[in-house]
Amino acid sequence: MIKKEAKDIKYTNQRIEILDFLRKFDGHPTVEDVYEGVRKKLTRISKATVYKNLRFLAEKGLIKEVNIKGVSRFEANLVPHHHIICIGCGSITDYESEDLTDYSLKVAGDIENFEVESTDTNFYGICKDCKEE
Amino acid sequence: MIKKEAKDIKYTNQRIEILDFLRKFDGHPTVEDVYEGVRKKLTRISKATVYKNLRFLAEKGLIKEVNIKGVSRFEANLVPHHHIICIGCGSITDYESEDLTDYSLKVAGDIENFEVESTDTNFYGICKDCKEE
DNA sequence: GTACTAAGTAATAATTATTATTATTTAACT
DNA sequence: AGTTAAATAATAATAATTATTACTTAGTAC
Known part of the structure; x- marks a missing residue:
């Protein structure tokens, strides 16, 4: 489970699960991938929440957005690569x-x-x- | 006007105009930009045709697709940059x-x-x- | 030049991706 | 524990993209 490493961020279950999923996922999941993934634990999560939080986390610098062939993908690997x-x-x-x-x-x-x-x-x-x- | 520089390509008016537009456009137009642009000459062109041809031309290597922030953009600048x-x-x-x-x-x-x-x-x-x- | 044919187009429908809205819920701070 | 600003779920709305199909055309062969 994720620690509350950055303040000025409200650590909701949804955010924690999304971040956790991204850090464990070996690759570059799409919004859909993330949604399907976190839904296993948070069965009632809304896809809009996934969108919002992915953008939010990217904004805060906790994850990065990569765009390949018109599809948004996300990764938690913050080491320059x-x-x-x-x-x-x-x-x-x-x-x-x-x-x-x-x-x-x-x-x-x-x-x-x-x-x-x-x-x-x-x-x-x-x-x-x-x-x- | 574009010459028929690559064979194995059917040079339709639509393709010629799209390619011409991209070569004259100083920047990285979106599909919408291209559509609005070529429509000035080919008033009856369909947006689906623009999509199809942009993908086609990119496939053939005559243009390149760039993806920024989830939006597809295109450019005719083939010099590595x-x-x-x-x-x-x-x-x-x-x-x-x-x-x-x-x-x-x-x-x-x-x-x-x-x-x-x-x-x-x-x-x-x-x-x-x-x-x- | 005319006919033939495979490929391309227009128009539209269908699908997919993304954002906005709003009533309800919750994390973080007293 | 109570308060409050922010987040969420559910849904509607919008935007982006692809599929379908009947019609048209560019390129080739005659």
Whole structure:
């Protein structure tokens, strides 16, 4: 169970379960995935609540929203990382490279009239499974 | 007017206008933007046709789909580039850095079980206008 | 140039995703 | 324990996207 790690946030059962679900989920669940997941414990939760809280938690910086192919997905992995996206099956895999993050942030220093807070890189291509077909 | 640059594609008026619109548009128009734009010339075009052709053209590699904050956007700029995204107002600006692209592709070489075809980096932060508020 | 055919389009319906509304409930603070 | 601002459930409303189908057209073969 989640601790009340950040104040100025009202820790409702719904929020705790959503956050808990995201932290245990190995991947990048959609709103629907999250809804189905938390419903196992909170059977009466409303989908609007899931939407609201996902946006709320993302706003508060406790989770991140990733958008792939027009679908919103969420993740609780806050360590800076990149995404490997298969253009065949749409699978998304995290990829950590501190070097790349550092390099990107260095480049970001050259950008004028804009204050960069974070960066991430997407790698598009074909995964092993799709290639074998 | 667009030439018939790629074969195996049926160049209908609708596709030509959509492609033409994207190439002239300075930015990252949504489906709605494209629809409103091409409607000035093809007044009877259907929105479903716009959807279908945007996906088709993206599939064929003539345009690219970018996804920001859950909204699909399209661009005809095929030169590898990155995106500067303001988390305040949602504005998107292209940013070219061959160095960063090269570095990313070098990193991509280390990824196992995946064949990277392209990469791009997102820079998230606050634009000048939003900061002044 | 005319006919043929596979593919594309328009119009609309259907589906899916997201946000708004409102009465009720609850977490956090006295 | 009582108070209150904020959150929730349920539902309605809206927006985004895809599917269906009858009609039209671009490209090719004659």
